[in-house]
Every structure is written in structure tokens, then in C-alpha cells.
Amino acid sequence: xxxxxxxxxRKRESILRAAVDLFKLYGFKKTSVSDIxxxxxxxxxxxxxxxxxxxxxxxxxxxxxxxxxxxxARGIMAGExxxxxxxxxxxxxxxxxxxxxxxxxxxxxAQNDPEMREFIESFWRTDVTRATADVIDAGxxxxxxxPQLSAETAMLYLEILRRGIFASSDLLEDLPPDADLYxxxxxxxxxxxxxxxx
Amino acid sequence: xxxxxxxxxRKRESILRAAVDLFKLYGFKKTSVSDIxxxxxxxxxxxxxxxxxxxxxxxxxxxxxxxxxxxxARGIMAGExxxxxxxxxxxxxxxxxxxxxxxxxxxxxAQNDPEMREFIESFWRTDVTRATADVIDAGxxxxxxxPQLSAETAMLYLEILRRGIFASSDLLEDLPPDADLYxxxxxxxxxxxxxxxx
Amino acid sequence: xxxxxxxxxRKRESILRAAVDLFKLYGFKKTSVSDIxxxxxxxxxxxxxxxxxxxxxxxxxxxxxxxxxxxxARGIMAGExxxxxxxxxxxxxxxxxxxxxxxxxxxxxAQNDPEMREFIESFWRTDVTRATADVIDAGxxxxxxxPQLSAETAMLYLEILRRGIFASSDLLEDLPPDADLYxxxxxxxxxxxxxxxx
Amino acid sequence: xxxxxxxxxRKRESILRAAVDLFKLYGFKKTSVSDIxxxxxxxxxxxxxxxxxxxxxxxxxxxxxxxxxxxxARGIMAGExxxxxxxxxxxxxxxxxxxxxxxxxxxxxAQNDPEMREFIESFWRTDVTRATADVIDAGxxxxxxxPQLSAETAMLYLEILRRGIFASSDLLEDLPPDADLYxxxxxxxxxxxxxxxx
DNA sequence: AATGAATGAGGGTTCATTCAT
DNA sequence: GATGAATGAACCCTCATTCAT
Numbered sequence: 154x155x156x157x158x159x160x161x162x163r164k165r166e167s168i169l170r171a172a173v174d175l176f177k178l179y180g181f182k183k184t185s186v187s188d189i190x191x192x193x194x195x196x197x198x199x200x201x202x203x204x205x206x207x208x209x210x211x212x213x214x215x216x217x218x219x220x221x222x223x224x225x226a227r228g229i230m231a232g233e234x235x236x237x238x239x240x241x242x243x244x245x246x247x248x249x250x251x252x253x254x255x256x257x258x259x260x261x262x263a264q265n266d267p268e269m270r271e272f273i274e275s276f277w278r279t280d281v282t283r284a285t286a287d288v289i290d291a292g293x294x295x296x297x298x299x300p301q302l303s304a305e306t307a308m309l310y311l312e313i314l315r316r317g318i319f320a321s322s323d324l325l326e327d328l329p330p331d332a333d334l335y336x337x338x339x340x341x342x343x344x345x346x347x348x349x350x351x
Numbered sequence: 352x353x354x355x356x357x358x359x360x361r362k363r364e365s366i367l368r369a370a371v372d373l374f375k376l377y378g379f380k381k382t383s384v385s386d387i388x389x390x391x392x393x394x395x396x397x398x399x400x401x402x403x404x405x406x407x408x409x410x411x412x413x414x415x416x417x418x419x420x421x422x423x424a425r426g427i428m429a430g431e432x433x434x435x436x437x438x439x440x441x442x443x444x445x446x447x448x449x450x451x452x453x454x455x456x457x458x459x460x461a462q463n464d465p466e467m468r469e470f471i472e473s474f475w476r477t478d479v480t481r482a483t484a485d486v487i488d489a490g491x492x493x494x495x496x497x498p499q500l501s502a503e504t505a506m507l508y509l510e511i512l513r514r515g516i517f518a519s520s521d522l523l524e525d526l527p528p529d530a531d532l533y534x535x536x537x538x539x540x541x542x543x544x545x546x547x548x549x
Numbered sequence: 550x551x552x553x554x555x556x557x558x559r560k561r562e563s564i565l566r567a568a569v570d571l572f573k574l575y576g577f578k579k580t581s582v583s584d585i586x587x588x589x590x591x592x593x594x595x596x597x598x599x600x601x602x603x604x605x606x607x608x609x610x611x612x613x614x615x616x617x618x619x620x621x622a623r624g625i626m627a628g629e630x631x632x633x634x635x636x637x638x639x640x641x642x643x644x645x646x647x648x649x650x651x652x653x654x655x656x657x658x659a660q661n662d663p664e665m666r667e668f669i670e671s672f673w674r675t676d677v678t679r680a681t682a683d684v685i686d687a688g689x690x691x692x693x694x695x696p697q698l699s700a701e702t703a704m705l706y707l708e709i710l711r712r713g714i715f716a717s718s719d720l721l722e723d724l725p726p727d728a729d730l731y732x733x734x735x736x737x738x739x740x741x742x743x744x745x746x747x
Numbered sequence: 748x749x750x751x752x753x754x755x756x757r758k759r760e761s762i763l764r765a766a767v768d769l770f771k772l773y774g775f776k777k778t779s780v781s782d783i784x785x786x787x788x789x790x791x792x793x794x795x796x797x798x799x800x801x802x803x804x805x806x807x808x809x810x811x812x813x814x815x816x817x818x819x820a821r822g823i824m825a826g827e828x829x830x831x832x833x834x835x836x837x838x839x840x841x842x843x844x845x846x847x848x849x850x851x852x853x854x855x856x857a858q859n860d861p862e863m864r865e866f867i868e869s870f871w872r873t874d875v876t877r878a879t880a881d882v883i884d885a886g887x888x889x890x891x892x893x894p895q896l897s898a899e900t901a902m903l904y905l906e907i908l909r910r911g912i913f914a915s916s917d918l919l920e921d922l923p924p925d926a927d928l929y930x931x932x933x934x935x936x937x938x939x940x941x942x943x944x945x
Numbered sequence: 946a947a948t949g950a951a952t953g954a955g956g957g958t959t960c961a962t963t964c965a966t
Numbered sequence: 967g968a969t970g971a972a973t974g975a976a977c978c979c980t981c982a983t984t985c986a987t
Contacts (some may be wrong), residue, residue: 582962
């Protein structure tokens, strides 16, 4: 039935949201299933009925997280802004910039779960790589990326920046979202420490 | 007695080393006091006699870790190599590039422990800031850093790079330590995505 | 409607069969209602609609089991074979010789269920006693049972044999169903360890 | 130290006894670790410290149980009574005649524990077989067992009797320990249903 | 100073059962 | 009558910590 289906989905969403929130706040290990249940206003068992286990839950959270990041990145790249703006939007993707819980999550997801490991690796190998390659192409086309720079190195650099920003959210989170600092950092990404010359 | 003192210190060191090893391998939460005791070949209670609690232990580990990083950075800055080499050495500090256990540790240390939070913040505010400022000064003096770049932004950039590299150790760990990639990345840090022109 | 009735009965049978199978395989406590539902291809709730509770289900299983044993025994006694063959057929009743799940079942059925306890005891007192008495009468009539042996003792002996064989199914289950061993054991039941003399 | 050792052993014994009692009363699966802890007046965790897991506990219980039975049997065989008395003493071993919890225990012990399975099988193959062979030899020597009876069959018969009595403890437990019934049953074991003739 | 033994609190998970449709 | 979804209670187990020696 429709009502039941929708209700079930609502509970599912509610659990997922609660899980994401608490994982971000306290990390994966410190968040208990009972905490999640309480926050989602749901019985603990309902979580098991939906996701099978805590690992099953984190699996879904990770999948949703990864897809979300990718989707947003694609949306940004499809727009018409100049490259620096796109770069800024992608690298500073707000939704993921929220404490370094991500690493722990990924680790937890991959650790005891070969299937998940495969999923993550494949996701990285195909989707992320392709998306990042698009970014780099755009940058080269618009003259913001040195055409001689190998795609491999560029991708690694961007990844380091993403993760670094991600892991520095404690330093950034108090800034107003329109602070000049973002622009300046973005400028650094493109022109380096040495800055624009001539 | 001297022998007793030395023996005591040896136990202390043994516990610390065991803790660091296991934290790196399995993370802070997944490492139990009993694990550490077993690896250090010591009774659990001995750990409590020395460090008071698990949090007390992690406090010491963090202090040692931070001091180590700082000391190495100072050593590097005191040398005579050109700025790019120094930058590379500092940013890629091998000893800390070892799984992203660091973030979890810091979080654990700071979370339930105001004293520790104070220590870390003060450490950051004084020691790290000062050291990073030294790096930036050197860079400016040698013409590798845009003199108009504010110290604040530069420091943030360097911190982002450090943490990003740290969090990307999974991508870097299979590389030979003399790979060109390090040089290329370092080049990117200085000259940006746009590269050296003219 | 007839079709609905028959369908309902089919579900009932399907549940009972699934329960018996799983109880035999894994025991009563280790078999969950959800397991039974899955094997019977039925919703858990259907089991409750039919039997009220897990205990209610086990009650029905036990009743069916007991009636089955009794019915087979009566069939055998009604036949024309000589007494030793009848004895063998009854004591080695294949259908119940299938792991010692039986005891657990009876215990579970009787434990929290006074009504069931009453049923089992009455069943024992009337049906089983009567049937066993028939066996003994036949044995005496054909000269295979010492006429001076009290019915009480003889019945107890037969019951011990039945349960002993039941509980030894692990030792017997690999034997071919026509093995000499069955005859030899049966011979022992009649002639004892000392054997036929003279 | 001596005091600590003795205290530890006392706790160990206390736990074992509580476990045996409860297993006999309610069966293995229905007895929770917390029940055992409460009855032994000990923290649950102490049970884990001593036995590692519930399965570990049942392992020890089973080992103790088996060794006990064997030891008593050997003691009996070493005595000077005539064979029928020995047979009675062994087959009706009181200490094990206490509900059919035994089967469930063995099953639980062997199920998830290859090491235990090995232990039980080896125990059966060597100790039990040898002891039973001794019984049979004594019976033959004293003329109570048909010399032509194969050892295999005789052992199986005795085992069936043991288990049958074991599983019939509900029928026997109300009898006074000196009841004639025991003698009569024993008589049946030796002379069979047909009784002594001539 | 060091230890073996013991523990209260809490974690993930399963189960028999009920509710709403 | 049948079901999918949801649940409270209970279970096995682990952990950081303390007690007695």
C-alpha cells in the first residue's frame, strides 16, 4: 500500500539522517545504535529490520554520501560559471565539510566488508576519477591549468585539497560563508604560493 | 634506586609505544586497554598506575606526537637547503603520514578533556603558528611566496596541505619515497595549477 | 468457501511441517518463529493467527507427533507377524528416531503450559499405557515374555528401550535399515545379555 | 598467592556448580549467563574471565561431567561385587540421571566447536569404549553375558540402556532409591523379556 | 610499583509478539 | 485471513576501571 510504503520510507530516511548527524558529531564507533534509534524516534529493532546491522547501516550512509558528493559535483560542472568559481564550489563542497568523520566512516565501512570495499574502490576508480578528469579538462580549456600537467598529478592535488579542507573544517567552520578567505585560498590553488606574476 | 627508575621508565616507554602502534593500526576506540597491556607485556593496572586512565594515556601519546612533529619541523627549518626542499620535507613529514588515526586521536583527546583541549589549542596557537610563520618568512625571503600574501592565509593553506596529505596517505603509501610525484606536488604548491609562466 | 478452507488447511499443514523439520534439525529454542515462517513461505503473523503463540504451535506439533507414534504402533499390533517382528517395528519406530529433539520438545511443551502437561500425562496414562499393555499381552501369549513379569515393569522396560534407541539415533543413523544389528538388538531385548540357553 | 588461588578456584567451582544445576533444570539454551552469575553470586564478567564465553563454560561442564561418569564407572568396576550389582550401579549412575539435559548439552558443546567435537568423539572412542569393554569382559567371565555376543552389539545395548534410563528419569525420579524396580529392570537386562528358564 | 581477579555499564543483536492496513 | 512494519525484553559479550594482595 501507498501509505505504508511512504511511512516506511520516511522512517528509513529518518534513521539515515539521524545516523549521519551522529556520525558527524561523535564518530562512528562512539555512536551507538541505541543513540541513533533515540534520535530517529524509532525502536532499535527497526534499524535492524531496515539495515540488518550497524555495518549495514554505515554501508548505506556511505553510499548516499558518496553519491551525493558526486551528484553535486556534476551539477556544478554542468553550469556556466568560469572555472575558478566551479573549482571553489567543488573543493569547498559544504555538505561534506563537517569534521573528519568521513575517514573513520570509510574505514569502518571498508574494514569488515569486502563487498563495500569493492564498491568504494570501484566508485573511486570510475566515477570520481571521471568527474575529476572533467574538472581538469575544463581548467585546461579555460587556461587555468597548465596544459603540461599530467592528469594523474592534477587529480591527486585536487584530492589532497578536498581532503585537507575536509579535515580542516574545525578551522573553517566559524567563518562566514562569503568570507574573502575562500577566494584567497582558491586563488592559491590556482596560482600557488608564488602568486600571479607579471 | 637507579635500576628501579630505569625499569619504570622502560615500562612507561613500552606502554607508550604499544599504544601508538595499536592506535595507528586499529584506531583509538577499537584499541582496548587490555590490548595495549598485552602488547606492552604489562598488567592493565600498570597502565593505570602510570597514566591514570585511558584518556590520560592518549593525552601523553598526543603530546609526544605533537612535540615530535614540531621538533622535526624545526630541525628542517634550521637546515641550509633551498625553500622548496624544506617545504617538501615539512609538508610530507613521513612520521605522521600513517593512516588517518590522527584525527580520531585528537578528537578523543580534546573531547572529554578540557585540560587537553586547552593544551592542544595553546600548542597550535603558539608553537605551530610560530613554526609555520618561520616557514612562510623563509619562503618570502627566498622569493617563493608572494610577499603580499597574508600570513594568516598562507598558514591556513599550509595546514590544509598538511592535513590533506595526511588524509590521503592511502593514495600515497604505495609510492616509492623518491617518486617524482612528490616533487610535482611540491611544485604545484608553489606554482599552483596554472604553473610557472614566462 | 471450500477453496478458502482447503487453502487455509494447506497453510496450516505447511506451517506444521516446517516446524517439525526445523525442530528436528536445530531444536526448539534455536528455531525462531521467523525461521518457520520463511520455510513455510508464510508471514509470521499467519502463524500467530493459526496457533496463537510459539508455545501453541509446539503444542500442536507434539500432539500430532504423539498421535502419529501411537497410530503406527496400533497398526503394527494389528498385523499378523510373530511377536519379535512386532517388537522390533515398534521399538525402532523410524519416524521418531531422528535426533533427540523429542525430549526438548516435550519439555518445552510441558514446562510453561499446564494444559499441555495435563494432555501429555493423560496421553501417557491412557493411550500409551494401553498400547504397551497390548504389546505385553501379545508377548506373553506367544511365549516371548515371562508370564510372571509384572505389566508395570515390562512397560517401563519397553519405554526405556524406546527412549534409549531414540537418544542413540546418532549411533544408529548411519546403519543400513536392514542391518543385522537391529535383529541382534531385538534378540537381546527378548533373551537378555545372557542369551538363549539350552 | 595461596589465598587468591584458593578464592579463585572457589569461584570457579561455584560457577560450574551453578551452571550444572541450571542446565539440568532449564536446559542449556534457556539458561542465561546472567542467571548463572546470579546463582553463583558472581558478576557476569567473572564468568567470561574464567571461561571466555558461554560455549567455553559448557565445554568445561561437559568435560567435568564426562570425566565424572567415567571415574565412577571405573570405581565400580574395581570393586568386588558380583556382576549384576556392578551392572546396576553403572547403568543407573545416579549422578547423571537427571532429566535429559545431557543430550542438549552435548549437542550444544559439539555444534559450534570442532575442538570440543573432537574431544567428545575421542573420549567416546577411547575411554568409554574401553570401560564398556571391561564391563562386558567381566560379564562374560562370570557367565552373565553370552560369550558369543559380539562386543560391538553388547556395547551398543548397554549404551542404549544407559541413555534410555537417562531419558526416562522423569519416570524414575519419584522412586525410592532402593526400590525393587531397579532390581527387576536389571534382571531384565540380563535375562531379557523371556526371563530365566529351566 | 605491580599484579590477577572482579566488576558496572553499556554495546550490538535476536526474538516472540503486536499493530495497522 | 493475511501481511509488512514495528517493538520491548532479553541475550551474549566487551570495556574501562577498581579492589585486594
